[in-house]
Amino acid sequence: MAPFKAIAVDMDGTFLDDQKNYDKELFAYLLTKMNEQGIHFIVASGNQYERLRLDFVEHYQDLAFVAENGAYLIDRTQAVLTQALDLDVIKQVVTFKQAYPELHLAACGVKAAYIPHDEETDFVEGMKYYCPKHELIESLEKLPVDAYLKLTAGMRAEDTKPLLAALQAEFGQVLKITSSGFGSIDLMKKGVNKAQGLDLMLKRWNLGHDDLIAFGDGGNDIEMLTHAKYGYAMEKR
Structure with missing residues (x-):
């Protein structure tokens, strides 16, 4: 056996x-x-x-x-x-993103993943593959009703480490932040x-x-x- x-x-x-x-x-x-x-x-x-x-x-x-x-x-x-994220924390991350134009962001819910339609094309196409159930939306500031499992951030490979450090410094106390590879960072509920x-x-x-x-x-x-x-x-x- x-x-x-x-x-x-x-x-x-x-x-x-x-x-x-x-x-x-x-x-x-x-x-x-x-x-x-x-x-x-x-x-x-x-x-x-x-x-x-x-x-x-x-x-x-x-x-x-x-x-x-x-x-x-x-x-x-x-x-x-x-295990869903708190909506207030999601709003804080969306606000944080405004200071980092090199950071691309999507919200992954149980019903679908929600991707801003004006995000960088490569990021959008990648998200469409990894999230077959997805919706293009106007903005992450107006999310549909859903249980949000994680936020997925995309960036150039060389920007992964500095952006990971910045996210950890800002949200490390309330979120689990991890890189799934250079060019991708996921943010989940703390402890997940x-x-x-x-x-x-x-x-x-x-x-x-x-x-x-x-x-x-x-x-x-x-x-x-x-x-x-x-x-x-x-x-x-």
């Missing part, structure tokens, strides 16, 4: 190749073997649930998802937990991360972190990799 009962994988840079694909035939075979042994397969990603569901369109009913960096938990299509989300999911199955093996590659995977009994960081290519 395997020395673990749950497997958690990040997607971009870990489970997916550079073309955002994976061997679907091999995965189907392995998933069957995991199900036979009672091993849970968990997709732990900063991506929108709808993006992850499409990535596993043939098998999502049999999987668990720690989506939006732990802010949205789904177990075999059943929504387990939503993949490890916390995985812990909550494992408890549903009467398991603990000693039953978990995890794979990741980015800053938003650090807690998950150190929390699991076996944590493996992907080599950067």
Whole structure:
């Protein structure tokens, strides 16, 4: 028997190749073997649930998802937990952005991701891919009614570290701020991360972190990799 009962994988840079694909035939075979042994397969990603569901369109009913960096938990299509941001904090971040024109921002809710229509084209197109359920809106100052799971900020790769430092200095006491890679920063409710989300999911199955093996590659995977009994960081290519 395997020395673990749950497997958690990040997607971009870990489970997916550079073309955002994976061997679907091999995965189907392995998933069957995991199900036979009672091993849970968990997709732990900063991506929108709808993006992850499409990535596993043939098998999502049999999987668990720690989506939006732990802010949205789904177990075999059943929504387990939503950890939403305070709207006043969102307004503060939107105001903060005005002093940083190099910072591009979108708000990710349960119903959809909301992207200002006048944001930089590359940022908008990237958000459309990672958030298939999205709406273009006039401004983040007038958000639709939704439960907001995170704010996603985009920037040039070389601006990631200084902007991360600025956001941490301003909001580090009230938000969990993490980089999922150079050019991307996510802001969630304080205390939310993949490890916390995985812990909550494992408890549903009467398991603990000693039953978990995890794979990741980015800053938003650090807690998950150190929390699991076996944590493996992907080599950067």
